[in-house]
Amino acid sequence: MTIIASLLRNAELPDSPTARLDAELLLAAALGKPRSFLHTWPERIVSTEAAQTFADYLKRRLTGEPVAYILGQQGFWKLDLDVAPHTLIPRPETEMLVEAALELVPGFATVSLLDLGTGSGAIALALANERPVWNVTAVDRVPEALALAERNRKRLHLDNVTVLESQWFSALEGQRFDLIISNPPYIASSDPHLAQGDVRFEPSSALVAGTDGLDDLRQIIAQAPQHLNSDGWLLLEHGYDQGAAVRELLVQHGFERVKTRRDLGDHERITFGHLPC
Incomplete structure (x- = not known):
């Protein structure tokens, strides 16, 4: 079993200048939750399906693909x-x-x-x-x-x-x-x-x-x-x-x-x- 804090701690995005933010956005999307959920419930266990989705997102980000394209959404104004x-x-x-x-x-x-x-x-x-x-x-x-x-x-x-x-x-x-x-x-x-x-x-x-x-x-x-x-x-x-x-x-x-x-x-x-x- 894997918890939210562990997934974020082990997420590696060495070429991204916003690595922590990227990881939080991708994990929140994999969980279907807002980013605030990650900080409120860091010990929450993550399902196998959500953990795999997060891993897939990280692989795409490691190739340089923008987070906005991975998630299909971007905030503006x-x-x-x-x-x-x-x-x-x-x-x-x-x-x-x-x-x-x-x-x-x-x-x-x-x-x-x-x-x-x-x-x-x-x-x-x-x-x-x-x-x-x-x-x-x-x-x-x-x-x-x-x-x-x-x-x-x-x-x-x-x-x-x-x-x-x-x-x-x-x-x-x-x-x-x-x-x-x-x-x-x-x-x-x-x-x-x-x-x-x-x-x-x-x-x-x-x-x-x-x-x-x-x-x-x-x-x-x-x-x-x-x-x-x-x-x-x-x-x-x-x-x-x-x-x-x-x-x-x-x-x-x-x-x-x-x-x-x-x-x-x-x-x-x-x-x-x-x-x-």
């Missing part, structure tokens, strides 16, 4: 989202886009929002959940991603979100929005990080954007003014070393009040600009 290998895993840094959007627009305002490259739907659904009066459009070019975003939308009962297939603005001719927000691909094709860690398992099409990582950001910034209402905002996530380039692109295309915010690692992470009246 206040939501638990289904995730899959054909979309990026939502990350805490991206929550900065949600924070900025909520700060820029008064809570009582009715807003039309466009989320470009929605993936699992994380940004669009988080904002739709916070602001039920907003009209949110979430687009992606990958059919599997759209199906996942729609599944998350239905499970969360967010009826103020519309999910559409579109390569950036390609299916949105003549449509304008008050806010456009995006976490696009922004990694350079030669970046060594693409062969490291969890990123190895994520779709390259959602990560790589040309030789300098700016191809998609250039396209979005150039086309956004045609789809923004006057007095609207464009909010973008970008690489840690791309802040200056993104600010310059925004100014070149007529944006004002351009600002960049840093993440918890003190890296420039999101930049936004205002389209004047």
Whole structure:
């Protein structure tokens, strides 16, 4: 017989920077319990079936497979989202886009929002959940991603979100929005990080954007003014070393009040600009 404390103590994930957290998440899932259960009942005996499931999860994690893909779920903002290998895993840094959007627009305002490259739907659904009066459009070019975003939308009962297939603005001719927000691909094709860690398992099409990582950001910034209402905002996530380039692109295309915010690692992470009246 094996107890919870023993399984956690003997779990070995030498290449993971969050080994203890990974083990707790995987064991809690194997048991069908919240993580708090592990700390409340460390002496609880674990069934043979649950112990085997935990062992199988650990084997997958040892190969580098992300915990989110193993469990098929990831927390983002206040939501638990289904995730899959054909979309990026939502990350805490991206929550900065949600924070900025909520700060820029008064809570009582009715807003039309466009989320470009929605993936699992994380940004669009988080904002739709916070602001039920907003009209949110979430687009992606990958059919599997759209199906996942729609599944998350239905499970969360967010009826103020519309999910559409579109390569950036390609299916949105003549449509304008008050806010456009995006976490696009922004990694350079030669970046060594693409062969490291969890990123190895994520779709390259959602990560790589040309030789300098700016191809998609250039396209979005150039086309956004045609789809923004006057007095609207464009909010973008970008690489840690791309802040200056993104600010310059925004100014070149007529944006004002351009600002960049840093993440918890003190890296420039999101930049936004205002389209004047």
